[in-house]
Amino acid sequence: MSSAPQWKGSTKEQCEQYVQFATRRNPVVKFMLEKLKLAGCEVKGNFIHLEECSMDAGGGFRAPDGVVMCYNHVASQEEVNLVLAHELIHAYDHCRGKDIDWTNCEHHACSEVRAANLSGDCHWWQEFRRGNMTLAAQHQSCARRRAELSVAMNPYCKGLKGKAAVDRVFKPCFEDTAPFDAIP
Structure with missing residues (x-):
């Protein structure tokens, strides 16, 4: 979401x-x-x-x-x-x-990390408009933050459960750029 x-x-x-x-x-x-x-x-x-x-x-x-x-x-x-x-x-x-099981917090978290990473959600201009600008790892920080926000909306992944799921899957899911060859 x-x-x-x-x-x-x-x-x-x-x-x-x-x-x-x-x-x-x-x-x-x-x-x-x-x-x-x-x-x-x-x-x-x-x-x-x-x-x-x-x-x-x-x-x-x-x-x-x-x-x-x-x-x-x-x-x-x-x-x-x-x-x-x-x-x-x-x-x-x-x-x-x-x-894929959308009630499984890790499945949902992985898809949210990928969607935030690949859709343009975390383009520097979007982050600038949101007031979220840092010098180091801006794109990764955005993908993590937006995935945590979205997973938190899943009734099966409330509270720390959703954040922990994002933490567990972040690296491999962020690196998975399919069907793109790289982050667009």
Whole structure:
């Protein structure tokens, strides 16, 4: 689940336009859609659901239904691009790991580390806008922090349980850049 900063949101119709643009034009989203197809999990028309969400998040991945875009928490094309890329990485992880258990804190933590690392969530510009700038290991710190925030939203991983899961899986999951050759 990708945590939303302080988003005000859009209408369902605006969000639909943002999603359509992202799936046709955003390089990371298009790449992930192609890699899902090659992995045997082609995204069909009803895979991306636009919903009004009460949780403070831009979207989520709900296996096996697909991606949820919380239109009331995303207000721009850039936000939709990031959320969609993030959630498609979860979809890819779910596709390639047929036995992934989203109630298992380590499984969830690994996918969150990967999504934060590979989606653009931790690009220096995003971190600058959040006011999170350090000189050393900024990208890794961001991926860890964002994974901890997302895993903490899982009712099975509350409190220190989620943080401990992120700590246990961080290194191998951060280094796993599939389907990318390197961090985009």
